[in-house]
Amino acid sequence: xxxxxxxxxxxxxxxxxxxxxxxxxxxxxxxxxFWYRQYSGKSPELIMFIYSNGDKEDGRxxxxxxxxxxxxxxxxxxxxxxDSATYLCAVNIQGGKLxxxxxxxxxxxx
Amino acid sequence: xxxxMQNPRHLVRRRGxxxxxxxxxxxxxSHVYWYRQLPEEGLKFMxxxxxxxxxxxxxxxxxxxxxEFPKEGPSILRIQQVVRGDxxxxxxxSSPRIRDTEAFFGQGTRLTVV
Numbered sequence: 393x394x395x396x397x398x399x400x401x402x403x404x405x406x407x408x409x410x411x412x413x414x415x416x417x418x419x420x421x422x423x424x425x426f427w428y429r430q431y432s433g434k435s436p437e438l439i440m441f442i443y444s445n446g447d448k449e450d451g452r453x454x455x456x457x458x459x460x461x462x463x464x465x466x467x468x469x470x471x472x473x474x475d476s477a478t479y480l481c482a483v484n485i486q487g488g489k490l491x492x493x494x495x496x497x498x499x500x501x502x
Numbered sequence: 503x504x505x506x507m508q509n510p511r512h513l514v515r516r517r518g519x520x521x522x523x524x525x526x527x528x529x530x531x532s533h534v535y536w537y538r539q540l541p542e543e544g545l546k547f548m549x550x551x552x553x554x555x556x557x558x559x560x561x562x563x564x565x566x567x568x569x570e571f572p573k574e575g576p577s578i579l580r581i582q583q584v585v586r587g588d589x590x591x592x593x594x595x596s597s598p599r600i601r602d603t604e605a606f607f608g609q610g611t612r613l614t615v616v
Contacts, residue, residue, distance in 0.1 A: 426604060435593055435607045436545065480545065487558050488533050488597060490605060492545040 395419060396483050398493035406501050411468040413496050415481030418462065424484040425457055427466045429477045430495065436480055440466065471500045504529065506596050506608035507576075514614045515584045523579040523611045527596030534577045535605060536569060539591045551577055584615045 396417050405411045413427075424443045428436035440455040442448045442464070448455045454467040464483075468475055478497050482490040507526040515521050527534050536548040550558040551571035562569065566584075571577040581588055591612050595605040 424603075428607075435610045438604050438606060441604045482545075487550060488605070489535060489547045489550050489558055489561075490537075490545075490595075491547065492537075494544040 395485070395491045396481055396493040398481050398496045400494055401497040402499050403496055404499045404501060405471050407471060407473060409471050411471045411475065411498055411500070413466040413468075413479050413481075413498065415464045415493055416462055417464070417483045419483070419485045420459075420462065422483045422485050425455070425464045426482040426484070426490065427453075427455060428480040428482060430480055431477045468498075473500050473502050476500050506594055506606055508594050508608035508611050510611060511609060512612050512614070514616060516616055517585055518583050521581040521584050521588070521613055523581075523592050523613070524576040525579070525594030525608060526576040527594075528606055531596035531598050533597045533599065534571050535595045535597075536577075536579050537593045537595065539593065541590070545593065548579070581613075584613075586615050589613055589615045
């Protein structure tokens with residue numbers, strides 16, 4: 393079992409809709425969780441981080457964490473074509489290193 | 503406050519040559535991480551360093567790869583005798599502390615071995 397799993401997609405949503413991205417992790421000792429966005433040929437850009445169970449909102453983005461289910465999600469409200477990118481879920485398992493999922497490709501259609 | 507700076511942005515090496523990739527962390531950040539992204543693959547952790555110390559090198563290939571973060575100057579990822587399979591994007595990230603903090607990525611170095 394992979395340490396961090398994401399559906400590779402592509403996930404296609406119409407402009408203005410809610411995009412829901414999911415991530416599961418295997419290590420119950422994981423302490424912090426991150427969502428990065430990566431445009432093709434560019435570096436990962438931090439969108440959200442979450443440490444505690446529940447929801448965390450920042451503008452159009454909401455991160456949700458459920459440690460009992462070992463599940464992290466990212467909701468993007470009012471999706472825009474500029475949100476089209478690969479979204480990477482990352483987990484801090486030990487020390488400072490991050491374990492990344494394979495990423496979910498999101499396509500927002502105008 | 504400048505972000506994480508990596509150079510060069512693009513590097514072309516012939517098989518058998520050495521590649522040196524540099525990373526200057528954000529101001530105030532003492533933790534540096536190197537990741538590699540092979541074409542069509544995810545980001546893989548390589549090594550974690552603090553000043554003058556390698557903390558975790560569990561993701562580094564056993565041969566030809568080395569990393570350092572000297573007391574003065576940038577962190578260096580060194581690849582000796584490069585092969586075609588080393589062609590990838592190499593990203594550096596930095597953070598101010600080890601726990602409960604986000605890591606910020608540099609623009610990456612895209613290494614092409616010909």
